[in-house]
């Protein structure tokens with residue numbers, strides 16, 4: 346319950362829409378009661394002159410129903426958009442210390458996507474299926490009680506008892522029955538999405554290893570389990586709907602039997618009242634009918650909300666100080682780097698990834714970091730970018746401990762070329778301007794020239810406006826690397842962190858990029874991970890790292 350209340354709290358900003366939707370839903374049921382009450386009265390001749398009222402009430406009910414659907418769906422879509430943004434806002438500080446990169450903390454891209462899309466979608470029922478129908482059903486019950494009491498109090502008692510069974514008893518049973526099926530449905534759907542994403546991303550390797558059949562069989566197995574959960578839900582829903590139908594019929598019988606028994610000696614005039622009572626009862630039960638399914642889905646909604654909170658409440662690996670130091674002005678001031686006694690271990694790791702690291706890099710110096718795989722080079726970069734804080738020791742840039750600055754201020758002076766060189770779905774221009782959206786045409790042309798991309802751009806169908814990424818032109822590894830390099834050049838940052846900038850390039854391309862780098866590195870502090878001798882030659886100093894320690 347706490348999870349649901351928590352998410353209902355997030356919908357506060359849409360209270361107006363929700364209220365309007367609920368008022369319209371109440372109006373629909375009210376007009377339904379009026380319509381059937383009137384129809385009953387006209388049919389038995391109790392309201393002979395009122396037949397003309399039937400048409401406007403019926404039309405009014407249809408119009409109200411239309412507006413209600415429009416409003417409640419609008420409210421739901423707005424709420425889902427709010428929740429998605431709320432979740433995304435909480436996700437951003439978790440990247441990449443907890444999510445992405447190597448330190449995923451168990452959260453993989455597919456899993457996150459599943460939470461962001463599937464779990465948020467599962468919350469659509471929270472307002473439209475649960476809150477509004479519950480309010481409407483309660484008001485319909487009160488209206489029915491008032492009308493039937495006027496007909497005959499014993500009839501009201503009998504019908505309200507049956508209505509309580511339909512509106513409270515059956516939903517309580519379907520809620521209980523749907524709990525484990527709902528949980529299973531959410532879990533299996535997430536697992537299925539994860540597996541399909543893994544299959545798509547790793548298809549080339551799976552084909553090469555002849556493992557596609559096994560991967561598909563695993564997907565089939567999870568899909569079967571997901572299907573079984575959905576089927577269980579369908580059976581529960583059918584039983585719930587049948588029970589509500591039977592109780593509706595039982596209520597009609599009760600109106601007539603109890604009504605006739607009570608009327609016994611009361612004589613004429615009771616018949617029409619009973620007819621009206623029967624029609625109004627039908628309308629009230631219609632308002633209660635959606636509740637069993639709504640409460641059955643509560644298990645699914647609860648499981649989805651828990652999965653969202655799990656991520657949203659994760660503590661980021663680093664946080665901004667409450668009173669940060671101001672960044673140096675201009676940014677190029679203070680681009681020297683000092684690591685003192687730095688020790689850092691990944692959570693749960695047996696030994697530290699970095700230990701007793703002392704390193705001084707002067708402003709404008711170019712330092713190559715070399716060392717075997719797993720020695721701690723990427724971890725050193727992660728600390729320089731402040732994706733993690735050291736367990737002990739300090740990392741200072743321009744004399745300031747990184748923990749005293751905001752991450753945004755620190756990142757503003759970094760130009761980073763990472764190993765991944767991601768090309769995002771968008772035009773080449775979008776990709777180039779990622780870190781410097783305000784850069785002008787002349788700067789872009791210069792960056793393209795330095796990165797050796799000018800000829801490639803001339804050959805592209807739409808030049809800088811060519812769409813790249815999955816839905817567009819695919820770049821080779823070397824071209825993608827140069828696009829990433831051009832991005833760094835455009836950023837014009839005083840400190841460059843370059844991770845294997847010539848990785849994946851042939852000797853000629855490497856020479857071209859190195860020549861470009863020479864121009865880019867001029868006047869900047871550069872830390873570069875590399876194992877290529879041709880690259881280290883361009884650096885002022887080589888620092889070797891082994892097993893997390895610097896070696897002289």
Ligand SMILES: Nc1ncnc2c1ncn2[C@@H]1O[C@H](COP(=O)(O)OP(=O)(O)OP(=O)(O)O)[C@@H](O)[C@H]1O
Pocket residue numbers: 447448449691692694698716717718719720721722723724725
């Ligand atoms: N997210 C993580 N969680 C736990 N241990 C990690 C994580 N990332 C790296 N490590 C471990 O920390 C150590 C240093 O890894 P790091 O990635 O810094 O090495 P590297 O020198 O950059 O390696 P490579 O050259 O292969 O990229 C390794 O033992 C590695 O297994």
